[in-house]
Amino acid sequence: MFDAEKFIEKTVDQLQEKIKGKALIAFSGGVDSTVCAALVNNAIGDRLIAVHVDTGYMRKNESIDVKKMMEELGLNYRFIDASKEFYASLKNVEDPEEKRKIIGEKFIRLFEKTAKEEGIEYLVQGTIAPDWIESGDELRDTIKSHHNVGGLPEDIAVKLVEPLRDLYKDEVRKVARVLKLPVSERQPFPGPGLAIRIIGEATPKRTEVIREACYIVEKEIENAVKQGIIEKPWQYFAVLIPVKTVGVQGDKRVYGYTIAIRAVQSVDAMTCKYSHIPHEVLDNISIKIANALGNEINRIVYDVTNKPPGTVEWE
Numbered sequence: 410m411f412d413a414e415k416f417i418e419k420t421v422d423q424l425q426e427k428i429k430g431k432a433l434i435a436f437s438g439g440v441d442s443t444v445c446a447a448l449v450n451n452a453i454g455d456r457l458i459a460v461h462v463d464t465g466y467m468r469k470n471e472s473i474d475v476k477k478m479m480e481e482l483g484l485n486y487r488f489i490d491a492s493k494e495f496y497a498s499l500k501n502v503e504d505p506e507e508k509r510k511i512i513g514e515k516f517i518r519l520f521e522k523t524a525k526e527e528g529i530e531y532l533v534q535g536t537i538a539p540d541w542i543e544s545g546d547e548l549r550d551t552i553k554s555h556h557n558v559g560g561l562p563e564d565i566a567v568k569l570v571e572p573l574r575d576l577y578k579d580e581v582r583k584v585a586r587v588l589k590l591p592v593s594e595r596q597p598f599p600g601p602g603l604a605i606r607i608i609g610e611a612t613p614k615r616t617e618v619i620r621e622a623c624y625i626v627e628k629e630i631e632n633a634v635k636q637g638i639i640e641k642p643w644q645y646f647a648v649l650i651p652v653k654t655v656g657v658q659g660d661k662r663v664y665g666y667t668i669a670i671r672a673v674q675s676v677d678a679m680t681c682k683y684s685h686i687p688h689e690v691l692d693n694i695s696i697k698i699a700n701a702l703g704n705e706i707n708r709i710v711y712d713v714t715n716k717p718p719g720t721v722e723w724e
């Protein structure tokens with residue numbers, strides 16, 4: 410049985426012992442990085458600098474909300490808007506692993522730059538067990554390179570601190586609850602963000618489409634949870650499939666992209682089952698997406714794939 414209180418006590422002590430100078434944390438505002446930031450902040454206070462990067466691949470209003478949260482948590486923070494840079498670096502890139510590596514490397518380089526400016530020696534990361542297990546090693550296959558592991562350059566000039574390395578997601582949530590963090594029940598969101606929810610090239614225009622589609626899926630599912638129609642899925646989002654199919658709008662032929670809706674149940678993300686979302690909820694999502702994105706999207710499908718054989722994300 411995982412004892413969150415003991416974990417917190419032990420980890421804060423170890424962090425105090427280990428981190429002698431200034432540390433930097435990549436703060437996405439998700440459960441993992443928020444728990445990490447809170448633990449390290451407890452251990453070393455203002456010597457921790459939280460850096461949030463708006464990559465342009467964040468969800469609707471996400472970076473603004475993250476900024477607010479960093480203020481509320483009393484963190485010493487920096488906010489970097491790097492969206493133009495990220496979009497440029499993914500121009501013409503279609504391969505999922507290449508996307509992940511480019512994004513991972515970009516993140517690290519940005520953090521390295523801040524680290525140099527601030528005289529930082531330690532980089533804190535919210536890596537959890539499934540991240541490094543699935544990123545492969547001499548014992549295991551690479552399923553996909555989670556951006557905070559596989560994208561790490563070999564010549565990195567700061568020391569890595571990964572306080573959650575041995576934890577699974579449900580354990581991280583337990584720690585978040587004990588620390589009373591507002592993110593304890595948030596669904597996971599991958600480091601590479603919406604870039605891996607667009608199959609193929611993640612252009613700024615496609616990103617706007619998937620951002621809105623993800624927003625609609627999240628809102629409608631959360632509404633259904635509130636009304637007691639469904640249990641909260643582990644994760645729920647949209648995927649943009651830039652394959653054109655024929656549709657009709659009014660009396661006009663349209664030729665647009667497809668959105669896949671994905672909702673899954675899982676315990677630790679190592680396996681998952683697709684959620685049995687009732688048709689009334691899927692209807693609402695379908696209609697809202699068609700109304701909001703009818704110029705680009707004319708087909709909406711529901712993904713009924715478990716993991717294995719699929720993975721949670723499509724890339």
Ligand code: XMP
Binds near residue numbers: 553554598644679721
């Ligand atoms: P997959 O798609 O591998 O996802 O079945 C398992 C869980 O991990 C999340 N995920 C990531 N998280 N960096 C992250 O921090 C990543 O590169 C990454 N890729 C996938 C995914 O959303 C799911 O919760």
